[in-house]
Amino acid sequence: MSAAGKIVYLVTGANRGIGYGLAGTLAARPDAIVFAGARDPAAQSLADLVAKHPNVHPIKFVANDQVNNEAAIAEIKSSTGQLDVIIANAGVAKYAGPIATTPLSEFKDHWEVNTLGTVVLFQAAQELLLASPTGAPIFAYISTAGASMARFFNLSAAPYTSSKTAANFLIKALDAENPKLIVFALSPGWVQTDMGNSGAAASGLAEAPVTVEDAVSGILSRVDGATKEKSSGRFWNFKAGTGPFDIPTDEVPW
Known part of the structure; x- marks a missing residue:
């Protein structure tokens, strides 16, 4: 396919939640080609998206699988010859509990996907x-406000939050090492996804406070028009807010 005059995006974790919302919103843009990365590229959700937007191309993506990531990028290169924006959204959050009783396997599972997966993806795509x-070129990493050290909030989910904190460090390092790359972390808010609503239920809430639509809009407001000078090497909030669960600043403190 020709990518002349187009912006080519790769969104990982695109079969549901924030990733699905991002893929659909980007696909509505006439100048976009969207590669929707998912473990199951034949998922019904992606088939429905392709039916509405022929510029969406599901692609098999498995976080922290070097062979798979290299094959996915090779497929993008073969199809379009270019890649302009990566939104690294794929991640895992599947355990809550105090550190004292958290199985070491949970730390390994989260770090392998959320932290090392970031390295594997960048190395394959660079x-x-x-x-x-x-x-x-833009590499946007979907992090979490729970990864902030300066604004610590105890979620009792150390495998998840520590893996995101470590990935945030990688984002700072990638910014320093790559003068041409616009790379930053993004907090999407506490979003009404399976992951977000599960956490909300554990906190006694009916659902998470941020809709997928608001999260997507906020994320893309940071991605669109991003520059090395104003955007890179920073930890952006999807939007500043004044609600009880909001961060009132444009940036999240590291």
Whole structure:
């Protein structure tokens, strides 16, 4: 397919939740080609999205699988010859409890996907991404406000939050190491996804306070028009807010 005059996106974890919302919103743009990465690219949700938007291309993506990530990027290169924006959304959050009784396997599972998966994806994509004809390649990492050290909030989910904190460090390092790359972390808010609503239920709430639509809108407001000078190496809030669960600033403290 020709990518002339188009922006080529890769959104990982795109079969549901925030990733699905991002893929659908981007696909509505006439200048976008969207590769929707998912463990099951034949998922019904993605089939429905393709039926509405022929510029969406489901692609098999398994976080922290080097062979798979390299194959996925090779498929993008073969199809379009370019990659301009990665939104690294795929992640895992599946355990809550005090550190004293958390199985070590949970730490390993979360770090392998949320932290090492970021490295594997960047290493696989770097050559194609940095060659983006836009001259402004973007690698946006979907983090969590729970990863903030300066604004610590005890979620009793150390495997998840520590893995995201470590990935945030990688984002800072990637910014320093790559003068052409626009790379930053994003907090999407406490979103009404399976993951977010599960946490809300554990906290006695009916659902998480942020809709997927608001999270997607906020995330893309940070991605669109991002520059090395104003955006890179920073930890962005999807939007500043004044609600009881909101962060009132544009950036989340590291």
